[in-house]
Amino acid sequence: MELDQMDVNEWKYHGEGNKSLVVSHLQRSQVFRFLKYPASDTENLCKTARNAFIHVQKIVDFSKNVMKPLLGENYVHHGVVVQLPLEFVQSVCLKVQQERPESRCDKMMDTFSGYALCLPNLTKLPAFHFSEKQSSLCIEIKPKCGFLPFSRHVSRETKYRVCRFCMHQHLKLANGKWHRMSRYCPLDLFSGSKQRMSFALKNLLQEPQNNLKIFKNGTLIYGCKDEKDSLQDLNTLIHHLKPYFYPANGLISGSHGTRTVLNELIHVITVALLNATDSRRKYIPEGRTYCEASTLHREILRKGISGLPKDCVLSKILQAQTLDNLDIEGLYPLYRRVQQHLEEFPEERTRLQIDGPYDKSFLEKLENVQPEDDGTVEYAVQKVHQYRVAMTAKDCSIMIAFSPCAEDELPDSHLVIPSSKSRFTYSVSILDLDPKPYENIPHQYKLDGKIVNYFLKKTLGKQEHEDCTLVLHSV
Numbered sequence: 001m002e003l004d005q006m007d008v009n010e011w012k013y014h015g016e017g018n019k020s021l022v023v024s025h026l027q028r029s030q031v032f033r034f035l036k037y038p039a040s041d042t043e044n045l046c047k048t049a050r051n052a053f054i055h056v057q058k059i060v061d062f063s064k065n066v067m068k069p070l071l072g073e074n075y076v077h078h079g080v081v082v083q084l085p086l087e088f089v090q091s092v093c094l095k096v097q098q099e100r101p102e103s104r105c106d107k108m109m110d111t112f113s114g115y116a117l118c119l120p121n122l123t124k125l126p127a128f129h130f131s132e133k134q135s136s137l138c139i140e141i142k143p144k145c146g147f148l149p150f151s152r153h154v155s156r157e158t159k160y161r162v163c164r165f166c167m168h169q170h171l172k173l174a175n176g177k178w179h180r181m182s183r184y185c186p187l188d189l190f191s192g193s194k195q196r197m198s199f200a201l202k203n204l205l206q207e208p209q210n211n212l213k214i215f216k217n218g219t220l221i222y223g224c225k226d227e228k229d230s231l232q233d234l235n236t237l238i239h240h241l242k243p244y245f246y247p248a249n250g251l252i253s254g255s256h257g258t259r260t261v262l263n264e265l266i267h268v269i270t271v272a273l274l275n276a277t278d279s280r281r282k283y284i285p286e287g288r289t290y291c292e293a294s295t296l297h298r299e300i301l302r303k304g305i306s307g308l309p310k311d312c313v314l315s316k317i318l319q320a321q322t323l324d325n326l327d328i329e330g331l332y333p334l335y336r337r338v339q340q341h342l343e344e345f346p347e348e349r350t351r352l353q354i355d356g357p358y359d360k361s362f363l364e365k366l367e368n369v370q371p372e373d374d375g376t377v378e379y380a381v382q383k384v385h386q387y388r389v390a391m392t393a394k395d396c397s398i399m400i401a402f403s404p405c406a407e408d409e410l411p412d413s414h415l416v417i418p419s420s421k422s423r424f425t426y427s428v429s430i431l432d433l434d435p436k437p438y439e440n441i442p443h444q445y446k447l448d449g450k451i452v453n454y455f456l457k458k459t460l461g462k463q464e465h466e467d468c469t470l471v472l473h474s475v
């Protein structure tokens with residue numbers, strides 16, 4: 001790729017989140033991920049090119065040296081920092097503006113620095129998996145936190161029983177982020193039980209919010225850009241899916257047909273999510289493994305604790321998430337200890353690697369935390385690092401790309417759908433592995449209190465007699 005000869009006509013809007021905007025190449029399997037800034041923040045110094053470069057390089061280092069070893073070589077693509085001509089970046093910004101969902105326009109793309117992250121387009125299969133002409137489907141899932149806290153520092157009994165995602169739904173509806181409740185529960189998806197996973201996936205298809213997207217040949221065909229602009233018509237989705245699962249069969253129709261096609265899709269996703277080299281070794285996190293807010297029948301929830309094959313993608317993510325073993329309530333006092341130390345000795349920020357570098361030594365410290373608190377700042381800072389890594393794992397997304405393949409060209413990672421005998425080759429990747437800022441910890445602490453309080457107010461009312469003082473502390 002000649003970076004000095006970029007043509008804006010070869011790039012299109014692909015998607016965005018809270019912190020970055022992504023454009024994809026029309027032919028090549030490549031994306032550029034640009035940083036975003038609050039539109040009101042015109043004076044902000046982080047717009048200097050040097051700071052933007054440092055920021056994007058830290059994202060690469062964190063993905064490569066910290067998240068990749070934890071999550072697995074095959075799943076993580078850390079990408080490279082590229083410097084693009086400002087003229088090209090500004091043209092991209094203009095071109096994509098009308099495609100952007102309204103709710104994301106409070107932030108603008110970085111057109112000042114020229115730096116971006118260049119990554120493979122993970123909605124498409126790597127070229128060696130299939131011929132370029134083959135049509136591909138991709139499912140993106142943002143699974144969120146898949147375990148209930150097991151820390152003794154938790155002050156509210158409810159947190160041991162109802163997961164954060166399910167509690168958070170109530171607050172999100174109240175503040176207008178979404179208008180319909182999602183019945184998806186991450187604990188069902190992470191359970192390893194096919195029945196519970198299927199239930200979770202059906203709920204994601206029913207109400208995707210920002211937790212499910214489907215792409216066909218790299219273009220979004222199903223999911224929620226935002227509340228105002230949603231692509232959520234299941235019939236249209238079925239229409240797109242049928243040729244993949246029933247290539248030679250026009251007979252499948254009606255509600256039975258719809259169910260069958262969705263079940264096949266769910267089967268493919270489940271197989272990809274559970275795929276492991278050794279499926280006998282299981283991972284089950286500490287604490288209760290089902291959430292009381294899940295609408296699945298209690299008996300199924302209780303019995304459906306199969307555990308995840310240890311090296312499948314879900315298990316890798318869950319193990320990284322459980323590095324948060326103190327819960328924000330146990331972590332916050334340690335954050336305060338680090339903060340006090342830094343106020344007294346600001347120069348210690350570098351030695352303690354608060355803002356990186358995210359290198360091997362950062363990972364080693366993270367993996368060798370002493371079991372007991374000895375009152376030192378070293379212990380506190382290591383727990384803070386662990387917590388931040390867990391936060392990244394709680395907010396990442398999984399991409400499952402698959403494409404039909406012929407019987408005589410079955411690659412290693414393939415699956416065959418039993419009913420229709422369709423054959424697919426597939427790949428699984430994890431994206432959005434940016435480091436979460438140290439400065440966000442007080443916000444996390446406050447938000448945790450808000451989520452629990454609102455959930456209790458909404459669902460239990462006066463029945464709950466827990467002590468609320470802890471969460472009302474000012475931070």
Ligand SMILES: O=P(O)(O)O[C@@H]1[C@@H](OP(=O)(O)O)[C@H](OP(=O)(O)O)[C@H](O)[C@H](OP(=O)(O)O)[C@H]1OP(=O)(O)O
Pocket residue numbers: 017018019210391394395436440
């Ligand atoms: O706090 P949460 O659980 O609401 O997660 C935020 C996400 O909201 P969600 O609940 O998934 O809709 C939020 O997603 P949306 O912008 O709502 O799509 C971001 O991913 C945010 O991360 P960051 O601040 O951009 O690094 C996420 O913030 P972090 O908690 O990961 O910092």
Ligand SMILES: Nc1ncnc2c1ncn2[C@@H]1O[C@H](COP(=O)(O)OP(=O)(O)OP(=O)(O)O)[C@@H](O)[C@H]1O
Pocket residue numbers: 014015016017018019020021022031033119120121122123140213395397431432434
């Ligand atoms: N390498 C990639 N290949 C294909 N699509 C991608 C890639 N990276 C990101 N995307 C798409 O762009 C969207 C936004 O990217 P990403 O999740 O990294 O943004 P973000 O701002 O960090 O999100 P968040 O709101 O979670 O912080 C993703 O949901 C995904 O659909």
